[in-house]
Amino acid sequence: MLRPAPSAARGILRRQFDTSPMHHGRYLPDAALAAYVEHYWCVSWDLRGQPPRLQETLPHPNVHLVADAAGSGIFGVHTRRFATELAGQGRVFGIKFRPGGFRPFLRGPVASLANRSTPIAAVFGADGEAYQHDVIACADVEQCVAFAAQLLAAHLPAPDPTVERVAGIVARVVADRRINTAEELAQNSGLGLRALQRLFNDYVGASPKWVINRYRLHEAIERLAAGTTVDWADLALALGYYDQAHFNRDFRKLVGRSPGEFCRDEQVGEGKK
Known part of the structure; x- marks a missing residue:
């Protein structure tokens, strides 16, 4: 069962769009992954028949692993605001790691990802490619969370x-x-x-x-x-x-x-x- 994150999302700009046909869900990890993962998130929208909309968010000191039909990857800390144009219908699913939580998976300085992204497979190999395919093809958020937990559990690092x-x-x-x-x-x-x-x-x-x-x-x-x-x-x-x-x-x-x-x-x- 999904466990929604208790606190509201911070750093979201252009909040007048909150009443539009968009949904932003945030879900807590299980205890085994809580040391590394802050939460899972899913953003979906249906703007068919409406003009595109600019969505902006302020950066946080977190690494995100994102499955998106328009461009998946592992995204390091970005120093400037993130802006994207939403159009038509779409959905993006992500894993937000705690500050410092991605370091044991990366096995190298997280600063190497600053202001850039790398393919999921670069860190998780063939499992990462399969995960990306499964999540993009999946319409059920709870199943996406299960896929994410399975991927991370299969690559769980030694305690740090x-x-x-x-x-x-x-x-x-x-x-x-x-x-x-x-x-x-x-x-x-x-x-x-x-x-x-x-x-x-x-x-x-x-x-x-x-x-x-x-x-x-x-x-x-x-x-x-x-x-x-x-x-x-x-x-x-x-x-x-x-x-x-x-x-x-x-x-x-x-x-x-x-x-x-x-x-x-x-x-x-x-x-x-």
């Missing part, structure tokens, strides 16, 4: 305690908004800065500074999307920025729009200057 340590460090960034620099995170984690940077390069595929910055901007998106009036200067300071201008630059670079433009486009409340 570093995976749990890395996932815990990233979770600390999410939970503790007072951590706004890589130096603070290193001290909080009991590591030197260079040791933390090497650890993230090997297991996460992105730098500690990048991970902190992305989660702070995710927080900004959630606050703005909530529709409440926001004081930009106070928000910038709360998220660890020295000033509003720095926050605005980072926001525009990642989202492609200023905070004010985002609010207008998403039809949510404006902020105070």
Whole structure:
């Protein structure tokens, strides 16, 4: 039986499309794979007779294994937002690994996948090719989850305690908004800065500074999307920025729009200057 992930998806832009004929489901792994997999996900849409729609999401520090008739693969951490045009009818199924969770399967630095993808078979061999074919041909999400669990179980690596340590460090960034620099995170984690940077390069595929910055901007998106009036200067300071201008630059670079433009486009409340 499928177990839906309890928390809402974060980092989704253009949320006015939520009422369109689209479905985004997220499902928890079983206990045997929970050390490596954050959740499985499936996005389906039926836009026949409607114009194509742009869907955008902000990056997370996670590797995804994606089965898609339009282009399957293992996708490393992407440093910029992901944008795709949805048209007609389609479905995509993916495995989202925990931060650090793909390292034991890859058996090499996850940074080698940064901003790129590799075929599923490059890591999982013939089993990966068969999995890709089976999932694309399958219309039942529960069966797709079963296929994913079978693939990973067949290639289950030896236990790696570093995976749990890395996932815990990233979770600390999410939970503790007072951590706004890589130096603070290193001290909080009991590591030197260079040791933390090497650890993230090997297991996460992105730098500690990048991970902190992305989660702070995710927080900004959630606050703005909530529709409440926001004081930009106070928000910038709360998220660890020295000033509003720095926050605005980072926001525009990642989202492609200023905070004010985002609010207008998403039809949510404006902020105070």
